[in-house]
Amino acid sequence: MAWRQRQVSRQAMMESVPRLNPDVRWDRLDTGELTAVFRRDVRGIRRVLMKLLAMPEIGRIDLDRTGTEVVDAIDGSRTIRDLIGDVQDHLHLSRKEAEVALLKYMELLGQRGLVGFEIRQGTEES
Amino acid sequence: MTADTSHRDKAFGWQGLSARIPSDWDLGAFGGDSREGHAFLDDGVAVRLRVRWTKGRGGNPQAGLKRYRRAIAKSKSLPGLSEAPEEFLPPRFRRDKVVYPFRWEGGCGAAWRCAACGRLVTAEVTPGIDDPDAKLSRRILATVACHPDGDEALWAVYGFAFRLPSTYNLAQAGLEAGRLVFPFRRSDKDWLTVERWAVASQLLAKAPLGKCPGEWLKLGGWSVGDVVCRTEEVQDAPGVRFEAQARRRSGWLRGLTRLEHVAGLLWHDAEADKLVVLAAGDPAEGLLDAVATSVECC
Numbered sequence: 146m147a148w149r150q151r152q153v154s155r156q157a158m159m160e161s162v163p164r165l166n167p168d169v170r171w172d173r174l175d176t177g178e179l180t181a182v183f184r185r186d187v188r189g190i191r192r193v194l195m196k197l198l199a200m201p202e203i204g205r206i207d208l209d210r211t212g213t214e215v216v217d218a219i220d221g222s223r224t225i226r227d228l229i230g231d232v233q234d235h236l237h238l239s240r241k242e243a244e245v246a247l248l249k250y251m252e253l254l255g256q257r258g259l260v261g262f263e264i265r266q267g268t269e270e271s
Numbered sequence: 272m273t274a275d276t277s278h279r280d281k282a283f284g285w286q287g288l289s290a291r292i293p294s295d296w297d298l299g300a301f302g303g304d305s306r307e308g309h310a311f312l313d314d315g316v317a318v319r320l321r322v323r324w325t326k327g328r329g330g331n332p333q334a335g336l337k338r339y340r341r342a343i344a345k346s347k348s349l350p351g352l353s354e355a356p357e358e359f360l361p362p363r364f365r366r367d368k369v370v371y372p373f374r375w376e377g378g379c380g381a382a383w384r385c386a387a388c389g390r391l392v393t394a395e396v397t398p399g400i401d402d403p404d405a406k407l408s409r410r411i412l413a414t415v416a417c418h419p420d421g422d423e424a425l426w427a428v429y430g431f432a433f434r435l436p437s438t439y440n441l442a443q444a445g446l447e448a449g450r451l452v453f454p455f456r457r458s459d460k461d462w463l464t465v466e467r468w469a470v471a472s473q474l475l476a477k478a479p480l481g482k483c484p485g486e487w488l489k490l491g492g493w494s495v496g497d498v499v500c501r502t503e504e505v506q507d508a509p510g511v512r513f514e515a516q517a518r519r520r521s522g523w524l525r526g527l528t529r530l531e532h533v534a535g536l537l538w539h540d541a542e543a544d545k546l547v548v549l550a551a552g553d554p555a556e557g558l559l560d561a562v563a564t565s566v567e568c569c
Contacts, residue, residue, distance in 0.1 A: 155316070210473065236470055237544045237569070238449065239429035240315055241297035246448035 153264060159226045162263045163219050163251060169259050171216070179213045181206045181259050206257065211236065215250060219260065225251065282432060284425030285310050286441065287388070288322060291414040293407075296320065298428045298446070305440055314399060319408075321395045322415065336369050339382045339391060343373065349395075351376035364413050379408055381415075388418035423565075426453060431467045431545075434565035436558075439463060460531075463551040463558070464491075467568060471539050471546040483537055484513035487548055493517040493533065505563055510538030536563050543568045 153161075165171070170182040185204045187195060195202070208216060218231050225247070233243035254260040280291045285298065286305045292312060299313040303324075312320040344352060355372040357365070360381060364370070370383040380395035394415045396408035419425060423434040426441075431451055438457050445452035449469040456462045466487075468474060478486050485498045495517040503512055513535050518528045535550030536559050545568050549559050 159315075211470065236449070238469055239297055240295055241299065241313075242429055242448040242469070244315065249448070 157264050158262075159229075160224050160265050162222065162224055162265065163228070163254075163260045164221050164263055165216070165219055166259055166261060174207075177213065178210060179208045179216055181208070181257075183258065186258070206259070212250065215247065216254075225262075281430075282425060282427045283312065284427035284432065286324070287418050287424045287437060288324065288392070289414075289416045289419070289425050289427070290320070290322075290411065292320065292411060301444070316399070317397065319397050319399065320411065320415075322392065323394075324390050324392045324417065326389055326391075336371055336382060336384045336391070339393065340371055343382060343393065349373075349375040349377070349380075355379065359409070360413050379405055379412060381412060383417070385417045390417045392417045426465075427567075430569040432565075432567045433465055433562055435463070435465070435562055460529075460552060463554065463562070464548070465562065465566075466548040468546040468548070469544065471541075471544050474546060475539065480509060480511055480537070480539055483546065483548075484511055484515070484535060487535075487537065487550075488515060488517060488533065492520045494520045495533075505536055505538035506540070506566065508538045508540050510536060512536055534559065536560075538563075540568050 166183070168183065172180045172182055174180060183204050183206075185191070185195065185200070185202055187202060194200075214235060215228060215232065218228055223231075228251075229240070229243050229247050232238065232247050233240055236243065236246075238246065251260065251262075255262065279294065281294045283290045283292045283296070283298070285301065286303075286308055288310070293314065296312045296314050296319055298310060299318060300309075300311040302309050307325040309321070309323040311318045311322075343349060346352075352373055352375045355374050357370070357372070359372040359374075359379070360370060367386045368383045369386075370381055372381045373379070378395060378397040380393065382391070382393040384391050392415075394412055396405075396412045398405045398408040402408055419437055422437055424437045424439075425434055426432065428446070429451060435455060436457075439455035440457070442454040442456050442462075444454075451467040453465040454462065455464065475483075481500055481502065484500055485495065488495050488498065493515075495515045498513055498515040500511050500513045503510055505512075515533050516530055517533050518530055520528075532553045533550055534554055535548060537546065537548045539546055547563075547566055547568060549562055549566075551559060
């Protein structure tokens with residue numbers, strides 16, 4: 146089956162809705178900050194490396210205060226643009242700074258499999 | 272010109288150029304230096320203002336502009352290019368300049384050679400959906416200035432603005448989200464750095480204001496002994512004036528690097544939740560205070 150990489154326009158990206166991975170458990174510490182607890186991907190070569198390095202199957206990522214605020218704001222309806230506005234207001238940053246910071250953070254969360262992004266119909270391009 | 276943060280417009284200043292731009296426009300891409308470079312500003316959706324400059328080669332300004340016009344005409348990025356009448360831009364814009372205003376399907380622009388600063392500049396403004404007849408674009412274009420009015424240049428990006436003598440050249444800006452670093456140089460020994468740190472409250476939770484100069488120097492790669500700090504108000508905000516004898520850390524060459532007298536000002540703008548740092552190598556009297564007075568932060 147042919148598979149092609151979809152190109153997402155900037156508009157679609159900004160209107161996309163991030164969603165928390167339901168397979169990830171979010172623990173709240175006494176400080177109020179979040180810790181993401183997830184099962185590591187153990188397929189293929191990673192399985193071998195994990196055994197060699199004695200890495201646990203369960204991974205944990207501690208979020209700082211700002212990261213926690215961003216994850217708390219993800220409610221399944223707010224778009225990337227909405228979250229940029231939140232970061233701008235809470236951290237007193239310019240629009241561009243808030244955009245760069247948030248997109249970088251979302252990219253990191255996405256790469257770790259902690260969030261996914263719902264591209265809304267009508268805004269996507271392929 | 273002030274860093275106006277109203278909904279209508281705000282100041283933009285970069286490498287001696289300046290403009291009044293809508294408050295939601297920000298610097299997206301930049302390169303080069305005061306001699307030759309570019310700056311592109313976007314509104315979060317698309318690039319709206321492109322400014323490119325180069326130091327003219329001297330000689331007949333018309334000849335230099337002709338070369339530019341030929342280059343623009345050949346450019347495929349401006350379809351439907353046509354010359355606009357002279358009155359397209361106001362007389363104050365055209366003063367001391369040979370100007371070529373133009374329009375294309377996607378917007379309007381101008382190329383000019385300035386007799387005052389010698390720069391050859393092109394500026395292109397692309398209107399957004401809120402500017403169907405390009406009136407706003409034309410107004411913005413008319414505010415683009417290629418050199419400062421006096422001896423000081425305005426630097427204004429991302430809600431942070433300050434003025435500095437024009438003789439200081441930006442070495443290499445570090446514009447990261449939350450941290451803006453502007454290292455300037457006038458000569459090998461004459462340097463000045465302006466920095467703005469966001470989320471200051473989180474930073475100060477880790478190190479109180481009085482310890483910040485020492486931390487800043489270590490972060491900047493300085494090897495310092497004692498840092499002499501004196502608390503004082505800067506711009507009606509709690510601040511610290513500091514001095515130190517320091518060497519730039521450079522591994523095994525440390526003993527050979529020059530001992531420098533570093534002086535600086537650091538203050539916490541609680542309303543904007545920002546830390547601002549000004550530091551210079553043996554600065555002239557009053558320089559840091561003058562720059563500090565010009566800082567606007569939001």
